[in-house]
Amino acid sequence: MEMLRQLLRDLDMDKGKFLLMLVLSALGTTMTIAVVNMALKREAGDGEFMFAVYFLLSIFLYSSAQRFVMMEVAKGAERMIAEQRRDILAATRAADYTSLQRIGRAPIYKAVTQETQTISNTLPMIVVGAQQSVLLIFMSFYIAYLSGVAFVLIGLFGIFAVWFHVTGLTGLRKRTEALKRTQNRLFEAFSGMLAGRKEIAFNEARGQDVVTHIQAQSGRTRANTGRIRRHWAKQYVLTQTLFYILLGVMVFVVPMFTETYHDVVIQATMAALFMIGSLSNVAQGIPAVNDTARALRTIHALNDQLRACEQAPDDEEPLPAERHPRTLALDAVGYAFQDSHGSPTFTLQPVDATFHRGKIAFITGGNGSGKSTLFRLMTGLVHPQEGRILIDGEPVPPEGFGAYRDRIGVVFSDYYLFRSLLGLDDVDPSRVSELLARFELTGKVELSDGAFTTTDLSSGQRKRLALIVALLQDPPILMLDEWAADQDPHFRKVFYRDILPSLAAEGRIIICISHDEQYFDIADSLYAMADGRMSKVR
Numbered sequence: 001m002e003m004l005r006q007l008l009r010d011l012d013m014d015k016g017k018f019l020l021m022l023v024l025s026a027l028g029t030t031m032t033i034a035v036v037n038m039a040l041k042r043e044a045g046d047g048e049f050m051f052a053v054y055f056l057l058s059i060f061l062y063s064s065a066q067r068f069v070m071m072e073v074a075k076g077a078e079r080m081i082a083e084q085r086r087d088i089l090a091a092t093r094a095a096d097y098t099s100l101q102r103i104g105r106a107p108i109y110k111a112v113t114q115e116t117q118t119i120s121n122t123l124p125m126i127v128v129g130a131q132q133s134v135l136l137i138f139m140s141f142y143i144a145y146l147s148g149v150a151f152v153l154i155g156l157f158g159i160f161a162v163w164f165h166v167t168g169l170t171g172l173r174k175r176t177e178a179l180k181r182t183q184n185r186l187f188e189a190f191s192g193m194l195a196g197r198k199e200i201a202f203n204e205a206r207g208q209d210v211v212t213h214i215q216a217q218s219g220r221t222r223a224n225t226g227r228i229r230r231h232w233a234k235q236y237v238l239t240q241t242l243f244y245i246l247l248g249v250m251v252f253v254v255p256m257f258t259e260t261y262h263d264v265v266i267q268a269t270m271a272a273l274f275m276i277g278s279l280s281n282v283a284q285g286i287p288a289v290n291d292t293a294r295a296l297r298t299i300h301a302l303n304d305q306l307r308a309c310e311q312a313p314d315d316e317e318p319l320p321a322e323r324h325p326r327t328l329a330l331d332a333v334g335y336a337f338q339d340s341h342g343s344p345t346f347t348l349q350p351v352d353a354t355f356h357r358g359k360i361a362f363i364t365g366g367n368g369s370g371k372s373t374l375f376r377l378m379t380g381l382v383h384p385q386e387g388r389i390l391i392d393g394e395p396v397p398p399e400g401f402g403a404y405r406d407r408i409g410v411v412f413s414d415y416y417l418f419r420s421l422l423g424l425d426d427v428d429p430s431r432v433s434e435l436l437a438r439f440e441l442t443g444k445v446e447l448s449d450g451a452f453t454t455t456d457l458s459s460g461q462r463k464r465l466a467l468i469v470a471l472l473q474d475p476p477i478l479m480l481d482e483w484a485a486d487q488d489p490h491f492r493k494v495f496y497r498d499i500l501p502s503l504a505a506e507g508r509i510i511i512c513i514s515h516d517e518q519y520f521d522i523a524d525s526l527y528a529m530a531d532g533r534m535s536k537v538r
């Protein structure tokens with residue numbers, strides 16, 4: 001019930017007018033049947049013209065009101081879905097990195113695709129169900145007016161028919177859910193085969209296993225689809241049979257209880273036949289309420305979860321005004337990963353370090369020593385659990401991390417390269433050409449209409465492009481995580497001997513994670529990490 005209220009709130013439309021139109025559309029249908037019934041009973045030549053006029057008016061009333069209802073609900077549903085998407089987008093954008101990692105991508109994708117699609121599909125069914133309920137009430141009055149006994153019998157029949165239909169549809173929904181699950185597994189298995197095609201190409205037995213697995217999933221999908229088809233067929237036949245039974249009830253059973261029924265048998269039967277379609281629509285609308293409510297609950301729960309992870313909003317002047325800081329310092333910055341029981345699995349011991357303007361610092365260390373963890377802390381992507389980051393001696397406050405990150409040009413080891421130059425207005429094309437030339441990409445890629453002409457480059461070339469994007473912000477601080485790992489020896493030398501020193505000479509603070517010992521001599525300071533501890537080598 002609460003969800004229904006929430007739904008009405010979310011729908012944001014003129015509820016009074018909507019309800020009125022719902023009633024008018026039902027009234028239009030009832031009037032159409034009543035007029036036809038009266039016309040059938042009339043004597044030849046008795047008011048034919050007037051009946052035709054009433055008939056047309058009833059149809060006009062029904063079609064205009066019904067059109068309004070359907071259009072409004074379609075518009076309302078799409079508006080509501082757009083708002084839900086906008087809310088999720090805003091909350092996702094505002095959530096901090098660690099929380100987003102914890103929530104994962106799947107629930108967000110599911111909310112903005114599957115759940116919104118469910119609402120879009122089921123909402124019209126609910127409205128049609130509601131409208132048909134009103135119609136059923138009107139038709140019941142009409143049948144009661146024709147014959148009290150017919151009214152009672154049809155009422156009992158209607159309750160049974162709706163119960164029967166709802167039970168059938170509930171079973172169908174469960175089977176559809178099961179089918180979705182097997183389909184997802186089938187798609188996952190296929191994606192795995194496509195993603196791992198190189199690995200499969202090198203091992204015949206592995207390829208065979210993958211095919212066997214996919215065939216098994218395909219078999220399950222076929223079995224579930226077959227069950228649904230059989231369920232539908234049974235449901236369809238039984239619904240049609242109910243329809244005939246109702247005819248029998250009207251023609252054979254009702255007259256057993258009343259003497260006067262013969263006069264109205266045609267009218268009452270016709271009205272009852274109209275009710276069958278309505279009963280089926282009402283029955284479809286009942287599970288649709290559940291589906292919509294579940295989808296809405298999922299979306300609202302995700303929104304609440306994301307909102308709870310919002311980062312502190314940025315302050316007006318959270319950092320020292322000078323754009324190029326003289327120092328960036330880590331003051332006992334520490335962090336610990338924990339397992340689901342809260343026990344630490346890896347601890348970055350408090351790190352102290354000071355990095356200077358115009359100087360290059362290297363951090364090195366073995367796999368799993370904590371370099372990337374520290375890197376995420378230094379970039380401000382993850383907030384330190386203890387300690388502080390200081391810019392020119394001033395600690396970066398929680399509401400200053402956005403402004404702090406704005407001063408950093410960064411390329412992560414698992415970076416993502418947007419093809420468009422997002423967030424960069426008025427980029428000087430000559431600066432882009434100059435950087436492309438410096439990174440030896442001239443002729444490979446260009447900038448056109450604010451986007452690179454291609455990102456289909458080698459992995460080393462793509463990484464050069466990622467660094468160009470970072471440099472186009474003219475960042476006073478540059479942080480690179482194993483940037484040179486996939487560069488060839490020639491360009492590695494260009495990068496360490498030429499590019500990095502000149503970027504530092506421009507007055508930037510440069511911090512690189514690197515394993516390239518032969519170039520450690522260019523670093524002004526060198527740090528080593530082992531088991532979550534950082535020590536200064538020089």
Ligand SMILES: Nc1ncnc2c1ncn2[C@@H]1O[C@H](COP(=O)(O)OP(=O)(O)OP(=O)(O)O)[C@@H](O)[C@H]1O
Binds near residue numbers: 338366369
């Ligand atoms: N998201 C995470 N959740 C839990 N533990 C993590 C997570 N990320 C990293 N760790 C753990 O933290 C430790 C340090 O990982 P980190 O990625 O910082 O190492 P690294 O020095 O960058 O290693 P590599 O050189 O292999 O990239 C590892 O033992 C790892 O298991």
